[in-house]
Amino acid sequence: MERTTGRALRADAERSVRAILEAAERVLAADPAASLEQVATAAGVARTTVHRRFANRQALLDALADSAARQLAQAVGDGRPETAPPLVAIHRITANVLQVKGAWTFALQLPPETGSEAAALHADVHRACLALLARAREDGLLDPGADLEWTSRVYYALIGESLREAGEPDALAARVVETLLHGAGKRD
Amino acid sequence: MERTTGRALRADAERSVRAILEAAERVLAADPAASLEQVATAAGVARTTVHRRFANRQALLDALADSAARQLAQAVGDGRPETAPPLVAIHRITANVLQVKGAWTFALQLPPETGSEAAALHADVHRACLALLARAREDGLLDPGADLEWTSRVYYALIGESLREAGEPDALAARVVETLLHGAGKRD
DNA sequence: ATTACATGCAACAGGAATGTTCCAGTTACT
DNA sequence: AGTAACTGGAACATTCCTGTTGCATGTAAT
Structure with a gap:
């Protein structure tokens, strides 16, 4: 601290x-x-x-961003993105991230200072997410043609949308994952 | 004006x-x-x-919000949400909205003043969107069990995500619609 | 050509926020 | 128990922004 x-x-x-x-x-x-x-x-x-x-207002904002980024990274790490089965990991991480983001919504959307701890952590989190989505695609969870960069942004956007309402993290996470994988189209 | x-x-x-x-x-x-x-x-x-x-800074922001909301409403109206086939309308509206939102990103995310023209227009746009999604569900484009409130928010979020990159509106719109309907999961 | 409207410059007043300093009293660590 | 760290209150200086005013000059509508 x-x-x-x-x-x-x-x-x-x-x-x-x-x-x-x-x-x-x-x-x-x-x-x-x-x-x-x-x-x-x-x-x-x-x-x-x-x-x-x-020291000043900016220093407070930087500390806020760093602290929140650490908690986000912790939440993602707790979901064992590298080792758990992809679907399990995605669900667990989603629920964890919903909780952290719910508590630090403002801090986590602050643009991190270049070179800051927050910037490095956000980059780490994104890399872990892409790697997890790649494993999901290999396992047949995602379409072989899925664009992982776009898919990760859609995933973040769905999490962001879920934060706008109260709800149990696991249920909200389930809906995020369901929507990410299948969209709103007719189920076959 | x-x-x-x-x-x-x-x-x-x-x-x-x-x-x-x-x-x-x-x-x-x-x-x-x-x-x-x-x-x-x-x-x-x-x-x-x-x-x-x-008259003051707030008046400028209000005028900005009102002007942008009028253009958004126009873009949605141009997509003939009530009469065109749902898939055609969704695609056309998405491309139109991407263009307007691309040009007035800040103005369109200003929270409109209660009772303002912008607030009324945003409510109109949302109603039109829900009605269109309901028609899409009736036509079998969306799953019969699709939650339209959630689906509309996912739709807006996907549009928001698409704004973060340059691209041809029709191609970006196609991807928004494809993702909205089918997600990133394996195609059958 | 005339007239009303539009604009820019400069100055002013007021308010809010920030960052700093000092000192007395309180708290916590050893 | 002693000492260092922590805190709050008050005051101060600075900066920036906003909103307003007056007047001379330019522009556009008739």
């Missing part, structure tokens, strides 16, 4: 940083132009505390 | 308003927090001209 010197932060400082990041996600999701004063109030700290922990 | 009194605007004023709206779309798409000064510069007019034509 955020450090000032070589030593780790005190526990209360860790709590403040976490509270600030969580408040930033909520407040900025509602209004991306919200002030640092509003974020501080929502976090239950003084604005000087926000400035103490984050 | 924007009026000051009962008489229509002079031709040069009409041109200014159009230039401002087009510049606003470009500049605000790149940076939603861009200043009115930046929009004015991009439009090739003075900031006082922007203030003369739009």
